[in-house]
Amino acid sequence: MAGPESLAFFDYELPADRIAQIPAEPRDSARLLIDRGPGAAPDDARIPALLDELGPGDVVVVNDTRVLPARLSLHKPTGGAVEVLLLEPVGAVDASGASEWFALVKPGKRVKGGQILEADGRPVVEVVAVAEDGRRHVRLLDPAIMNSIGETPLPPYITQPLDDAERYQTVYADRPGSVAAPTAGLHLTDELIAEIQRRGVGFERVELRVGLGTFRPVEAEAIADHRMHAETYRVEADAWERIQAAERVVAVGTTSVRTLESVAATGRLEGSTELFIRRGFDWQVVDLLLTNFHVPKSSLLVMIDAFCGDDRWRGLYAHAIDHDYRFLSLGDAMLLRRGNG
Numbered sequence: 001m002a003g004p005e006s007l008a009f010f011d012y013e014l015p016a017d018r019i020a021q022i023p024a025e026p027r028d029s030a031r032l033l034i035d036r037g038p039g040a041a042p043d044d045a046r047i048p049a050l051l052d053e054l055g056p057g058d059v060v061v062v063n064d065t066r067v068l069p070a071r072l073s074l075h076k077p078t079g080g081a082v083e084v085l086l087l088e089p090v091g092a093v094d095a096s097g098a099s100e101w102f103a104l105v106k107p108g109k110r111v112k113g114g115q116i117l118e119a120d121g122r123p124v125v126e127v128v129a130v131a132e133d134g135r136r137h138v139r140l141l142d143p144a145i146m147n148s149i150g151e152t153p154l155p156p157y158i159t160q161p162l163d164d165a166e167r168y169q170t171v172y173a174d175r176p177g178s179v180a181a182p183t184a185g186l187h188l189t190d191e192l193i194a195e196i197q198r199r200g201v202g203f204e205r206v207e208l209r210v211g212l213g214t215f216r217p218v219e220a221e222a223i224a225d226h227r228m229h230a231e232t233y234r235v236e237a238d239a240w241e242r243i244q245a246a247e248r249v250v251a252v253g254t255t256s257v258r259t260l261e262s263v264a265a266t267g268r269l270e271g272s273t274e275l276f277i278r279r280g281f282d283w284q285v286v287d288l289l290l291t292n293f294h295v296p297k298s299s300l301l302v303m304i305d306a307f308c309g310d311d312r313w314r315g316l317y318a319h320a321i322d323h324d325y326r327f328l329s330l331g332d333a334m335l336l337r338r339g340n341g
Contacts, residue, residue, distance in 0.1 A: 056200030057247030069150030309339025
């Protein structure tokens with residue numbers, strides 16, 4: 001078998017019927033696979049069992065970004081359908097009220113710079129230019145259009161719309177800016193968070209605006225050749241002080257991990273990060289990780305491998321498949337302990 005320096009190492013067989021299409025109801029009824037470390041069998045539980053894994057002095061850290069209604073279903077003046085997924089602002093809103101974004105456009109080959117895209121016969125998006133990596137630089141001719149016609153951009157493997165779009169938001173989602181949810185946090189409820197705090201465990205919020213860096217596929221066969229797109233993060237100074245003072249830091253989701261380890265690596269509480277965490281990474285902050293099960297050959301799975309520090313994630317994933325866990329964004333979760341590899 002290829003080693004962790006190769007993309008092939010991060011492949012596994014994911015049956016289609018294991019990909020969750022609807023969220024668990026209630027949120028904390030999702031299953032939780034608890035990692036007991038190298039050589040030990042994992043425990044099968046439900047999300048509330050997280051409470052028993054925490055203790056006074058621990059700090060739970062969540063990403064409180066909110067998902068934007070960033071998917072726009074538009075048409076070219078000739079009638080052809082075009083989907084625009086807004087990824088991140090290029091700059092501030094200008095004097096005319098237009099705002100500029102980097103975006104993914106599908107189908108993109110025939111959408112060139114200078115084209116106008118419409119909704120119900122009304123011009124709403126101008127394609128300014130095509131970037132080298134295939135993204136489009138677009139201008140919203142009316143910034144309010146996102147809230148009036150935009151849709152929550154669910155991942156492509158979720159094939160049916162949610163009955164309630166808020167189920168793709170965490171209960172603590174606060175700062176709009178992401179194009180995908182920090183999905184490990186979807187399992188937490190207000191009641192569970194209150195009980196976490198009642199037990200003397202800290203609860204801190206950070207922000208990472210989830211964009212192309214998180215969900216872009218790894219295409220390089222050599223893991224070291226993969227390059228992450230930048231994503232914007234921010235941590236309040238007082239929150240960082242409490243996180244640094246914690247007995248253990250429990251990150252909810254891989255985006256919280258990237259935020260915390262980016263601050264530790266750079267010394268900057270806010271900025272842009274292209275941090276790509278892979279085997280051999282020098283961990284500074286995170287001790288436990290609550291995370292969902294990830295897409296094969298993804299940068300998120302590479303991070304999980306680095307966090308374990310060994311190959312045991314493969315056994316955990318095999319256990320989850322054999323025991324009917326639900327995978328990916330709307331699926332179940334696991335609690336991982338950081339290894340030393």
